[in-house]
Amino acid sequence: MSTVYVMENDAFIGKVDERLTVKADKKTILDVPLIKINGIVVLGRATVSPAVITELLKNQICLTFLTENGKYLGRLEPEVTKNIFIRKAQWQAAGESLEAIHLVRAFVRGKLKNYRQVLLRAQREYAHLKLSSHITRLENAIAPINQTSKINSLRGLEGAGSAAYFGCFDQLIKTSEFEFATRNRRPPTDPVNALLSFGYSLLRHDVQSAVNIAGFDPYLGYLHVERYGRPSLALDVMEEFRPLVVDGMVLSLINKRSLTPDNFITEPLSGAVNLTKEGLRIFLTAYQQKKQSSFKHPVMGTKCTYQEAFEIQARLLGKYLMGEVDKYPPLVLK
Numbered sequence: 001m002s003t004v005y006v007m008e009n010d011a012f013i014g015k016v017d018e019r020l021t022v023k024a025d026k027k028t029i030l031d032v033p034l035i036k037i038n039g040i041v042v043l044g045r046a047t048v049s050p051a052v053i054t055e056l057l058k059n060q061i062c063l064t065f066l067t068e069n070g071k072y073l074g075r076l077e078p079e080v081t082k083n084i085f086i087r088k089a090q091w092q093a094a095g096e097s098l099e100a101i102h103l104v105r106a107f108v109r110g111k112l113k114n115y116r117q118v119l120l121r122a123q124r125e126y127a128h129l130k131l132s133s134h135i136t137r138l139e140n141a142i143a144p145i146n147q148t149s150k151i152n153s154l155r156g157l158e159g160a161g162s163a164a165y166f167g168c169f170d171q172l173i174k175t176s177e178f179e180f181a182t183r184n185r186r187p188p189t190d191p192v193n194a195l196l197s198f199g200y201s202l203l204r205h206d207v208q209s210a211v212n213i214a215g216f217d218p219y220l221g222y223l224h225v226e227r228y229g230r231p232s233l234a235l236d237v238m239e240e241f242r243p244l245v246v247d248g249m250v251l252s253l254i255n256k257r258s259l260t261p262d263n264f265i266t267e268p269l270s271g272a273v274n275l276t277k278e279g280l281r282i283f284l285t286a287y288q289q290k291k292q293s294s295f296k297h298p299v300m301g302t303k304c305t306y307q308e309a310f311e312i313q314a315r316l317l318g319k320y321l322m323g324e325v326d327k328y329p330p331l332v333l334k
Helices: 050-058 084-092 098-125 132-142 151-166 191-213 232-255 277-292 306-321
Strands: 002-006 011-016 019-024 027-033 037-043 046-048 062-066 072-076 264-266 273-275 294-296 303-305
Touching: 002 019, 002 027, 002 277, 011 037, 011 050, 037 191, 050 062, 050 072, 062 191, 072 191, 084 306, 098 132, 098 151, 098 232, 098 306, 132 151, 191 232, 191 273, 191 277, 191 306, 232 277, 232 306, 273 277, 277 306, 303 306
Parallel strands: 002 037, 011 046, 037 062
Antiparallel strands: 011 019, 019 027, 062 072, 264 273, 294 303
């Protein structure tokens, strides 16, 4: 099962028998069995046939629309699952409930511990890096999590830990062709931020799909504040995956020179930096490979892919809110 990414402008996404086809410039550029697809992401403009839309809705496959630069526009989703009980539990935990506080602690702890592992691994591999003070700042943000009982205070710890991590992110880049000063977005104004933002957009598509499959309302979260149109719960669950899936992949593409400055263009008016068509292909291939890479899940004790882990974490979240387990374990890898 994989996600289909359509990058060609004015492409036509159609259906022939039980196969999905994508045509551009009067040529068929993709022909794949529908049974092998778990999502479609359109970057730019495309026409989707009514037959495809019907098939996607019947099989609970999400169709997400992004701009050519990776900015999220919207998505076509199948009917919400019939599990009203999990959504009832989700809504009952809203606010400053004990359940919400527990979950926010877990989301923040998972993200910051994975940040710390990234820096510890880099420090072991490259002893000359000056990461110790940033690791200490991260540990100082992690230490009080279990004793912190206000969600806003936990958000403050998350912010402090993220600042420590991105404060040394530039040291993790091993080529002089790229540099990172600070995290910026809307729009990203340098190649590294462009890659991070685009990766997080793709990750949002996958995690939101997993949250939907598990039966949740994706717009009611706990760590992320409620905002019209924001899938706060999907963003909550995303946190622990950001360093595991996107950050490591971005660093690998840069450090191995799979992407070079030639793969980026800068908009003259906004200063926004975007990938070229060839850069997009390289990035999407790497992201798909990362999602399909496997590891031993620390809670389940079995091997799984990151694609499967998105749904595993959503299911574990549901079990906690339904009272079937006494805690939600974030995904933390060493």
